[in-house]
Amino acid sequence: MSKRTIIEIAERVGVSPATVSRALNNMPGVSPDKRRQIAAVAAELNYHPNAIARSLQGQRTNTVAYVADVSNRPAADLLFKDFITVLAERCARYGMDLLIHPATNGSSNLHDVGRLLRSGRADGLILADTRQHDPRLQVLAEQGLRFIAFGRSAVDVEYAYVDVDGELGIYAATRHVIERGHRQIAFLGMPLEYSYAVHRRDGYLRAMREFGMAVVPEYVTVSMTNESDARLMMARLLSLPMPPTAFVAASDMIALYAMSVAAQRGLVAGRDYAIIGFDDLPLAAHTAPPLTTMQQPFDQVCDELIAMLLRVLQHEPGPRQVLLPPQLIIRSTT
Numbered sequence: 001m002s003k004r005t006i007i008e009i010a011e012r013v014g015v016s017p018a019t020v021s022r023a024l025n026n027m028p029g030v031s032p033d034k035r036r037q038i039a040a041v042a043a044e045l046n047y048h049p050n051a052i053a054r055s056l057q058g059q060r061t062n063t064v065a066y067v068a069d070v071s072n073r074p075a076a077d078l079l080f081k082d083f084i085t086v087l088a089e090r091c092a093r094y095g096m097d098l099l100i101h102p103a104t105n106g107s108s109n110l111h112d113v114g115r116l117l118r119s120g121r122a123d124g125l126i127l128a129d130t131r132q133h134d135p136r137l138q139v140l141a142e143q144g145l146r147f148i149a150f151g152r153s154a155v156d157v158e159y160a161y162v163d164v165d166g167e168l169g170i171y172a173a174t175r176h177v178i179e180r181g182h183r184q185i186a187f188l189g190m191p192l193e194y195s196y197a198v199h200r201r202d203g204y205l206r207a208m209r210e211f212g213m214a215v216v217p218e219y220v221t222v223s224m225t226n227e228s229d230a231r232l233m234m235a236r237l238l239s240l241p242m243p244p245t246a247f248v249a250a251s252d253m254i255a256l257y258a259m260s261v262a263a264q265r266g267l268v269a270g271r272d273y274a275i276i277g278f279d280d281l282p283l284a285a286h287t288a289p290p291l292t293t294m295q296q297p298f299d300q301v302c303d304e305l306i307a308m309l310l311r312v313l314q315h316e317p318g319p320r321q322v323l324l325p326p327q328l329i330i331r332s333t334t
Contacts, residue, residue, distance in 0.1 A: 069129035170203030182246035230257035252277035289332035
């Protein structure tokens, strides 16, 4: 678009045209607040800097790589689709492109992730699906590559991250069913190699311990990666001599699979048992009955991810570790 548009943006925000140019080209010297204001006005005016011109000038690509682990991924496909839609919208708001890089946690992937940045295909990357002992974090940090993580890890290395407080969320979920009078409470969890799975399991155990509830080993599972796992586990729990009266699930999809198994036995959630999920997928409000769940703040997560990555790229001050609380959404299943 014309130079006049840059002047219009500058006048609207109250900065110089040079500042607008620096902000839109992801160059240093612009505060995060002014950068956000400039990006918002540019989006309103449908102004997009010329990517080819930037490339010829040796500047950044304005591309963010999102590296998602696809090996043995827990049942969360719908969650990924919802999340990536919001993240793509946030990237576009800042005039950036989103590159999805599917990956595994194998040794060959360690070189792929580093090469992605060194090749110039992306300015920086967001590493998702972090594991408790994730070697990718160590390699990226040691090589001084520009990245942030969506999720925490037990790896002893300094890195920037944004995460949702899964322990707090599942603690609140477990407390919710305890306060509804339940004492026989099961936890439907995911493999503990994933950091978020550990945090969510720990939230259940903390709530049970603080409220003096007995943790029955048969009631606690941390192995579900797909629909078959969830269905088999729910069937086993319902077949126990003393089955649980409440279920705290580490994801909405696990909760929905469990509800389906219970329905086949004539059991109705909210009437015959309680169940609560985690994520607040769009379909959670439209199940029969609607699912009580912990809502992940996707909009806020994506805002923080992009803002933090820009701070890392520009070497700007600001938080490097952000932990966001989920919100309890009470519906009919509890």
